[in-house]
Amino acid sequence: MFEPKIMCFLCKWCTYAGADLAGTSRMKYDTSSINLRVMCSSRIDPQHILYAFKNGADGVFIGGCHPGDCHYVEGNYKTLRRVTLFKRMMEDFGIDSRRLRLEWISAAEGKKYVDTMNEFSEQIRALGPLHLEQVTLTKEEICHE
């Protein structure tokens, strides 16, 4: 069975803390995701997302603070702007833009974190593997007639 790989970038102040809360509350969710903690979701740029897809991620998740609650005033809005543009580019690249998800999850929303993770894992499972690591432009690229 297809086991998706989900790369999560979580902001330290809200979503990462929300994920911790899910843990201390002993809620359970899918094992398919692994978190990388950043100070703010606005630390992430499309290069990181592309790199994750290219290196085998089937889905990428970015978690930030709710609008108006950003620890750094407005970092989450910057993330929103980048994600909005990048999602349009994903479609041009032939990657389903649902494979990238941006959510606002606060430190108090352990439940929302768990639900989101389960839901996202399910969605990625339904979308199937992406296998971008196999996409290459090496010398062996075939020339068809």
Added chain:
Amino acid sequence: MMGNGKKKKIGIFVCHCGVNIASVVDVERVAKELDGYTDVELSTDYVYMCSEPGQKMILEQIQERGLDGVIIAACSPTLHEKTFQNVAELAGLNPYMVEIANIREQNSWVHTDKEKATDKAVKIVKSMVEKLRGNEHLEPIKVGITRRAMVVGGGVAGLQAALDIADHGYEVVLVEKEPSIGGHMVQLSETFPTLDCSQCIMTPKMVEVSRHPNIKVLTYHEVESISGFVGNFKVRIKKKPKFVDEDLCKLCGDCADVCPQVVPDEFNMGLSFRKAIYLPFPQAIPGAYTLDIDSCLGLLPVRCGKCKDVCDARAIDYDMKEEIIEEEVGAVVLATGYDLYSMQALGEFGGERYEDVINGLEFERILSASGPTGGEVRRPSDGKIPKNIVFIQCCGSRDPELHNSYCSKICCMYTAKHAMLYKHRVHDGNATVFYIDVRAGGKAFDEFYQRTVDEDDVLYMRGKVSKVYKEGDILKVRGVDTLTGKLVEMEADMVVLAMSMVHADGSGELMKKLKVGTDKDGWLAEAHPKLRPVESLNAGFFLAGCAHGPKDIPDTVAQASAAAAKVGDLFARHELLHEPTIVPVIEELCSGCGICISMCPYGARSLDLTKHVVKVNEVLCEGCGACAAACPCGAAQQKNQTDEQIFSMVKAILKG
């Protein structure tokens, strides 16, 4: 290439956390799989890493093996990161070479499948190895503090903040743009809900401020610009010439007596007149006359010069010039207050057209014993006592479409007070209040409102007014009472508009100069709406009173004291320590495009105009990394979270 190409010696310590981790994650396998991973010198597990023996083991291993960095795979970094950093420091290792792999909250506690959880733990730890390989030794950025504060605004908020800071033992520079301190509160008549006389409680405070050895009062001064950062500001302040020497003026008033120029009196909201040389009000502090150059006939003695001729004290000096003074301070309290929204904006109420349609502050002056009518309620046009008075609330407030979307908060209460005081003064008069909602949510507020209705027979009409116009010398008010569903037309001798409060800083010029953040309405923005309500987003700036948003006097004073306490908190520190995980600029790569500058909410980044690169004020940088992501050429790299580190962590997570 990682870690500057130098091989590191990394120690990995996997914690069982009793059974908290070990029951789901095969910790031994984790330790074993990491053994031999790039740069890993040691990989081991232990039942409780945070216990005394656990910590001791880490300490000894660092020292014995000369580890360059350690990873503790255990609980969330929010719990014990500090603990393990201390251990590292004891062992002589830079605390920024400690990383925590969270395999409890974000792994063992949320999963049940042992196999998968163990695989996940391995990847988590590997990703932290990759991060650690790129980490640098960092030292907290240390900055000294100038233990001196500036308070901008001499209203009740500014005075309270200045007094509290001064009482903490620190010097305060109080800057007020008007000739006297006192602000709007000293203009008020009586204050809700206790009806104590505003001047009676305000003037002693003004005197206290003027006499306090730690407070330097600068009236008729305006802040020009500010540079520096928290703990170390340099402020340029413009001193406007008063043309009267404060120390020499004996308050005899001879100058005003001879002055031929008559202008509307600001203190009385234009309801009376003053001379071009004037004392704003009898209890003004500093107690000295001011020559208002805009109204004066001219300083050349050939043109007038009467005031100078009669001044026995020789206090008047026509040669005074505008000056710029500089002050060094460590913190700034912003208490710039409010103004009332222009009545002209609501043309249908006739505010600027009819003399007897006035705003709330004008009515305060009419009610005040020191006001133009000596406290008797008389209308401005002809001095008659108004027998019918109409109050209209929410004039420009709660109107997102045309005016201000916010509630001005104090109008419900002061209108109730106005109606009540009117009834106390004019027993046979009728007071009617048009309102949408009565918001009386403060201590003893609702009781006060009820008293207005119950005991003083004020008629509250639930609805708005659409038009106020004059027929003869009678004002006609057209409105609606939505409770009966009837149109209302009534005659009034006088109409008082509860104009919306707006921030005093006009177009926001001052806040732009100070580079302090404001909200969409121009009010000062707080650092966090719940947890940091008296701090600005910009370190070293604190908020007090209505500059932050509409507030009543008790709230204003409370916030001023809180701001003062925060200043004391800052000044009590030995030095300021700042997280070093900032985002510097690699000058060799930076082309000064300026994109990162607009990303920084703290103003930490600016263009170096000679080198054409961006320079970073390390003390202001909070290390969010938004600029690093926005930097189009990779010249902005966050310390210990570079792009290269993120890439290799991602790779480790996805490929194991």
Added chain:
Amino acid sequence: MNIHYYPGCTLKEKTTNLDDSTREAMAVLGYELVEPANWTCCGAEYPLSEQKISGLTAPARILRQVHSEGGGQVVTTCAFCFNVLKRTNVDIKRNPLKNKQINAFLKDDIKIDPNTKTKTTGFPPYNGEVDVLHLLEFLRDEVGFHTIRAGLKRDLSGLKVAPYYGCRMLRPGGGIGIDSPDSPVIFEEFLESLGCRVVDFPFKQECCGSYLAVSRPAAATEASYQVLRSAIINGADAIALSCPLCYYNLDRRQDRIKDAHAGFSGFPVFFFTQLLAWALGVAEDVLGLDQHYYNPKSVLHNQPKTEVAQ
């Protein structure tokens, strides 16, 4: 100089005095008014429902015609026409959906080649290129009130005139009206340029009764009376206005007002263009003053010079 001018139906039928005085006055100022070819009724009422797009096609067609004739602006005097044309134009400019819908209607209009008489369809889309102006705006911004002042031939300095805006020159605001809905000044400034003494009265923006004159005559009569009464008690000698319907309610129906309010004995009402034309020296007989219920001729000739102007 030629300018595009949309008179609207009423001016061609019931208020030729407004049309005539406008043309004559503008001719004195050096402008010839050109009507767009084949113009139709604008619809009189801007369709307020989001789903009555078809009501926007008539005004859009008029505007497109002006555009196709090379006109950058179109001037009107009727407040109803002004309101409909202006709001339609704003919709076309600001509302992409309505723009699309309107142009979808318009594109299938039949075009007849004047030479070959062949019929084709497929008009290019109209995107709000034409500016819709009320004549007062044109006088202020293009002609200049100072030009009017310089060209005065007759004296109006004894006349106290109350400018009556009514509804549709000002509201609903938000960039539609010719001035601020609650504190307008343009009419006052215009009258000042004629040398009149301007009387401010609080009912200058109140509704005259509009077409309720047909469906609810009593209510409309009451509304008209309130406007007239307010002008009278504020000391005006006459009212100046722009809208044919306001003129109907305030002047033509004064008989009914008299019936309802015994104290009311009639009051002179002018179109602003009649005052303009008169002041610029246009022959009196073309102004159509005789068409008024209350013939205002006498106040022009016997201006009550009771007070000395400052």
Added chain:
Amino acid sequence: MKISIKIGADEKKFIDRVSELSGKNVYSCYQCGRCSAGCPFAFDMDILPNQIIRLVQMGLAEEALSCEAINVCASCFTCQSRCPKGIDIASVAEALRQLRDPQEKDFFGPDDVPRELADELPQQALVALFRKLSK
């Protein structure tokens, strides 16, 4: 004087339909009454303009559609130019008139024009009135 309130699917649909047709969010009205206070014909209405909105907010379609007030509105836009929430009651009234039973007769048609007025009325008055009150 008692009404029973139920905001079910039909009511919701009615409210949304009014918002959709008028292009105004009727939910956002907070009943300050400025529209009624300024309305020059409120004196001739059976209910006040703000009450029209209130009926819609409460989902009382029948009451809202049968009130006389929506026929009285002269589209003078005084309410719209002052509404703190950007609601235009003329448009809401138009939406309500549009939602009335199409079987009903015209509220005001050519036959209703008083004969003695027919000749003197300005065209614009008739066109505008029929546009509003007849189908």
Added chain:
Amino acid sequence: MFTMQHSDQGEEENEPYYQRLIHAGLNQAFSVLESLFFITLTLYGRGRPMAKPKFAIYWAGSCGGCEIAFLDIREKILDVDKAVDLVFCPCIMDTKYKDIEAMKDGEIDVCLFNGSIRNEENLHIAELLRKKSKVMVAYGSCATEGCVPGLGNLTNAEEIQKYAFETSPSTGNPDKIRPRAETKVKGGKLTLPVMCDYVRTLGQVIDVDYFMPGCPPVADQIWAVIEAVLTNALPPKGSVVGVNPKTVCDECDREKNEKRVKRFFRPHEVDPKDIDPNLCLLEQGIVCNGPATRAGCGALCPQVNLGCRGCYGPAEGIEDMGGKLAGSIASVIDSDDPEEIERIVSQIVDPVGTFYRFSLPSSILGRKV
């Protein structure tokens, strides 16, 4: 440094800006070749009897702009011939592949290979020239990063041919005839090279010594390479030559401040008269790839009010040019409202084509997946 900079003369000021752009481009092309000849003449033209170095220039999948410059120099081509021995340049010489095949390995001193690898022939010649050349230079944006032909990777060979030969509105081909690799004719067969599925850069198919980006490269780059070859001062293999270490912004004189953009314009949507000539274009809503593009061209496009297109490829600190640019440009959108952001973003009509215009094949993904 570029003749176009003399445009402060009044007369040229009045030229339409696109004409100025064309002049700038031509002048640039001239200036590239002039430098080339100057260099070669200086080094070899003083009558010293020395073997002329052998040069090869090849044109693979590209527009041929790099070669056109050669022809534009007219009679000066003779001077070139004096300085170097041009052994292979199909664009202007009638050399046959078999002549190259007959050469010894490493006989060619420098090969400037221009163009991407679009078909089997490109691939074959790339491999052949690699064998025969001492120094192989990926010359121009196509060979270095894939350039505009590389945007073909947003689709594939089959789709491209289908469109070209079947579905495009201007094609009338009811029998759906496609060119074939082999066609039998009387007296033998005709062959055509087979189109590869995707476009690749030179570096993706052979070992490349130096990269010289630019569409086309400017004079300085050529100078750097030739001088290095002739003086044996070659930089480390794999270097990108002739570029400056920073980005186009460094060479752009426009004033740069904070950036907050409410509206992005496509080039035709803005009247050149409305563009402030002294202010950063991006701040004026004109999408400019300059902040992420290697310096070296002297900020040619921004000088004529055109946003940098990015032909010099990504600057040093960038992993993926399009991704990085998208992140940067989106960052400066002046709105926090999701709907408004969406609207502003939609003003960048083709973000992939805009930000990966010259670098798609060499990006992280390389192609549509």
